Amino acid sequence: NKMDEATLKKIILLMMERDALDNLIFQQTFQKKVTSKFRNLSKNQPMVIKIIGMEGEIMPSTIGKHMGMDKSSLTRMVDDLEKKGMVFRKTDPEDRRKVLISLTEKGLECYDYSNQVADEILKLVDDKDVEDYIQSLETMVRILRKAASQQAKCI
Numbered sequence: 834n835k836m837d838e839a840t841l842k843k844i845i846l847l848m849m850e851r852d853a854l855d856n857l858i859f860q861q862t863f864q865k866k867v868t869s870k871f872r873n874l875s876k877n878q879p880m881v882i883k884i885i886g887m888e889g890e891i892m893p894s895t896i897g898k899h900m901g902m903d904k905s906s907l908t909r910m911v912d913d914l915e916k917k918g919m920v921f922r923k924t925d926p927e928d929r930r931k932v933l934i935s936l937t938e939k940g941l942e943c944y945d946y947s948n949q950v951a952d953e954i955l956k957l958v959d960d961k962d963v964e965d966y967i968q969s970l971e972t973m974v975r976i977l978r979k980a981a982s983q984q985a986k987c988i
Contacts, residue, residue, distance in 0.1 A: 859880075860876075862950070862954060863879065863880075863947070863951065863954065864876060864877075864879050864880070866950045867879035867882075867943065867946060867947050867950060870943075870946055871943050871946070873917050874917070874919075874943070875913070877900065877902075877910070878910065878914060878919075879943070879947055880900065881896055881900060881910060881911075881914065882914070882919060882920075882936065882940055882943050882944055882947065883944060883947050883951075884896055884899050884900070885920060885934055885935065885936050885940070885944075886936055886941065886947070886948075889935065890933040890934070890935050891933065891934050891935075892925075892931060892932065892933060892934070893907050893908070893911055893932060893934060896911075896934070914940070917939075918937055918939045918940075919936065919937060919939055919940035919943060920934050920935065920936055920937060920940050921934075921935055921937055922934055923935065
C-alpha cells in the first residue's frame, strides 16, 4: 500500500514533535534532575538504572534492546556504572553463560529518586491521559515492530 505525500508528511511532523516533547520531558527534566543529584552519571545512565531497577535483575542484552544500544556500547556503560558503584554483575545460577546486572545500594537510591522524578512528571496529567498514552505507545511499538520485521526480510 502506497502512502500519499500528505499522510507521510503528517507522520513525519508528528514523529518529530513527539521526539522533541519526549526530549523536553525526559532528557531535560528527568535526566537533568537525576544527574544533578547523582553528579557522576552520564546522559543515558539514569534511564539504564531505571530499567535495571524495574526488572531487579536483567541481562545486558535486554537493556540493549530497550535502549537501542549495541553490545560494545552497553558493555562500556555497564563497566562505567559498575566503577561508579551503581550496579554489579553476577553469573546467572541457572545458566553459567549468562550474566545478570543488578543495582547496588547506591543504584537503588538513584532508582528510588528517579521514581520520585517520574511521579512528579506523571502528576501533570490525569489517569485517563496516562491510559491513552500507554495504549498509543503499545500501538506504535506494535506497528514499528511489524515494519522492522518486514524491513529485515527485504534486506
